[in-house]
Amino acid sequence: MKCINCGTDNKLKDRTANQGRCIKCNHPFAFEPTSMSSIKITDPFFAKAIADISANNTLFFTPKQLLYFLDNRLRSKSFSRFSWVFLYIFFNIFTLSTIFGPLIVNFVFACIFFNRSRSSKLNNTSRKSNAKNLQIIGSIILVIGILISLNSNSFGLFVIVVVTGMLSIYLGTRQLGRIGFLTQDFLISQSQLKDWLDRWQQINGSILKILPSPKQENTPATVNPDVTAYSFDRLVVCDSASIAQLLIANNFHFENNCAILSITGYPQSIFDTTMQMLRRNPDLKVYAVHDCNPRGIALVHNLKTNANWFLNSEITIIDIGLTPRQIIATKRGMFIQSSPESAQAAKQLPEEIRQSLSAEELAWLESGKFVELESFTPQRIIKVLQKGIAGSRDLESDDSSLLLVGDTGNDMYVVQSFG
Incomplete structure (x- = not known):
C-alpha cells in the first residue's frame, strides 16, 4: 500500500514492523486492509474517492454523498x-x-x-x-x-x-x-x-x-435594506436542507443569480426576508429539485397549495426532478432502494398528485422504490440543475426537455430527463 504522504510503497511486513507507519516518512496509515472484514479499503483508495467526489477539492459534498x-x-x-x-x-x-x-x-x-x-x-x-x-x-x-x-x-x-x-x-x-x-x-x-x-x-x-449537518438558525439575520429592495428572477426549492446547504456552499446561487431555499425553511435566518423579496417579482420562475420518493414528489404540490409559499399565485414552477418518469426512461443505472414505508406513503399521496403521474409511475412508487438526490455527486446535481434552468429560459420555444403538466393554476413543467 502506498503512503499518501510520500508515495512510498509499503509491503505488509513493512507496515507491521513499523507499527502501521510508512517506512520512509513515518506517516501513519489510516486503514489496514488485511485486518478489515469483508469490505477492505486502503489509504490511496479513500484519498482518491475524496478527491474525485469533490472534483479535486473544488466542490463541497455531504457525508451521504460520500x-x-x-x-x-x-x-x-x-x-x-x-x-x-x-x-x-x-x-x-x-x-x-x-x-x-x-x-x-x-x-x-x-x-x-x-x-x-x-x-x-x-x-x-x-x-x-x-x-x-x-x-x-x-x-x-x-x-x-x-x-x-x-x-x-x-x-x-x-x-x-x-x-x-x-x-x-x-x-x-x-x-x-x-x-x-x-x-x-x-x-x-x-x-x-x-x-x-x-x-x-x-x-x-x-x-x-x-459538509456538517445543516444548522437550525432561528435568529433572523440582519440584511441591508438596499439588498432587500431587490428581488430574484429564479428560486430553487429543495425538499431537504442538505441539498439546499450543498448548493449554497458551492455558490450555486451566486453563479446562477438565484435564491435557494428548502421546503423545510432552510436557511431559517434569511427565509422570511428572501420570501418577501421573491414575492415582488411577478415573473419569478421556481425550480423544484427533490428525491424521487413520495415526499419529494409532493414538493411541487406543496409549493402550489401552501400559503407560506405560492398559494393562488401565477408563477411558473419547473420540476427538475427526480421523478419516476426520469428514472424509468434513463439509460443509466441509478441507485434504487425500496422500503415498506415508502410504499405506504405513495399510496397516501393526494389525488391531485396521483393524477399527474402515469400508471407506470404510480406502480413504481407504490412498490416502495425510491432514489435519493444524494446518490449523485455534487458535480452531477449542479450540472443537471444548470441545464434545467438554461432549458427553461424561453418557455415559448419548442423545448422537448420540458413537459407541461396540468392545466389549473400555476404553470407546472417537468424536465423529462435527469442528466
Missing part, C-alpha cells in the same frame, strides 16, 4: 467479468467421466449467474455481466449438450439439455431488461463510514469539503 460514492467504487472494484472461466473449465473437465457431470456443473453455474444478476449487493454493471454470462452458459449447454445427447442416443438427456439451455438464455435476456429497475442495498453502513471518517481525520486532518 457513502454512495464509496459504495459504488467498492462494487466496481470487486467486479471481474471473466473470473469464473477458470473454475468453469476445471469443473467441466473434472466431471467428464460421467454424462450428467458437465450438465450438473453448467446448471449450478447458471443458478449462480441468475442469483447474481438480481443481487442487491452488486452494481448494475456486474448484474448485467452476470445476465450475459447466463446467456453464454445457456448457449454452451445447448450446443455441447445436444451433441452429447445425440452421440449417446438419449432422448431424455436431449430434452433436459434443450429445456435447461433455453431457460438459461430466456432468464439472462429477461434479467438484462430488468437491470435498471432492480433495487440495491448498501455494502457499507453510515456508522461504518463515520468510523472511517473519524479515523481518517484523526490521522490526516479535517476534510475541508465535507
Whole structure:
C-alpha cells in the first residue's frame, strides 16, 4: 500500500514492523486492509474517492454523498467479468467421466449467474455481466449438450439439455431488461463510514469539503435594506436542507443569480426576508429539485397549495426532478432502494398528485422504490440543475426537455430527463 504522504510503497511486513507507519516518512496509515472484514479499503483508495467526489477539492459534498460514492467504487472494484472461466473449465473437465457431470456443473453455474444478476449487493454493471454470462452458459449447454445427447442416443438427456439451455438464455435476456429497475442495498453502513471518517481525520486532518449537518438558525439575520429592495428572477426549492446547504456552499446561487431555499425553511435566518423579496417579482420562475420518493414528489404540490409559499399565485414552477418518469426512461443505472414505508406513503399521496403521474409511475412508487438526490455527486446535481434552468429560459420555444403538466393554476413543467 502506498503512503499518501510520500508515495512510498509499503509491503505488509513493512507496515507491521513499523507499527502501521510508512517506512520512509513515518506517516501513519489510516486503514489496514488485511485486518478489515469483508469490505477492505486502503489509504490511496479513500484519498482518491475524496478527491474525485469533490472534483479535486473544488466542490463541497455531504457525508451521504460520500457513502454512495464509496459504495459504488467498492462494487466496481470487486467486479471481474471473466473470473469464473477458470473454475468453469476445471469443473467441466473434472466431471467428464460421467454424462450428467458437465450438465450438473453448467446448471449450478447458471443458478449462480441468475442469483447474481438480481443481487442487491452488486452494481448494475456486474448484474448485467452476470445476465450475459447466463446467456453464454445457456448457449454452451445447448450446443455441447445436444451433441452429447445425440452421440449417446438419449432422448431424455436431449430434452433436459434443450429445456435447461433455453431457460438459461430466456432468464439472462429477461434479467438484462430488468437491470435498471432492480433495487440495491448498501455494502457499507453510515456508522461504518463515520468510523472511517473519524479515523481518517484523526490521522490526516479535517476534510475541508465535507459538509456538517445543516444548522437550525432561528435568529433572523440582519440584511441591508438596499439588498432587500431587490428581488430574484429564479428560486430553487429543495425538499431537504442538505441539498439546499450543498448548493449554497458551492455558490450555486451566486453563479446562477438565484435564491435557494428548502421546503423545510432552510436557511431559517434569511427565509422570511428572501420570501418577501421573491414575492415582488411577478415573473419569478421556481425550480423544484427533490428525491424521487413520495415526499419529494409532493414538493411541487406543496409549493402550489401552501400559503407560506405560492398559494393562488401565477408563477411558473419547473420540476427538475427526480421523478419516476426520469428514472424509468434513463439509460443509466441509478441507485434504487425500496422500503415498506415508502410504499405506504405513495399510496397516501393526494389525488391531485396521483393524477399527474402515469400508471407506470404510480406502480413504481407504490412498490416502495425510491432514489435519493444524494446518490449523485455534487458535480452531477449542479450540472443537471444548470441545464434545467438554461432549458427553461424561453418557455415559448419548442423545448422537448420540458413537459407541461396540468392545466389549473400555476404553470407546472417537468424536465423529462435527469442528466
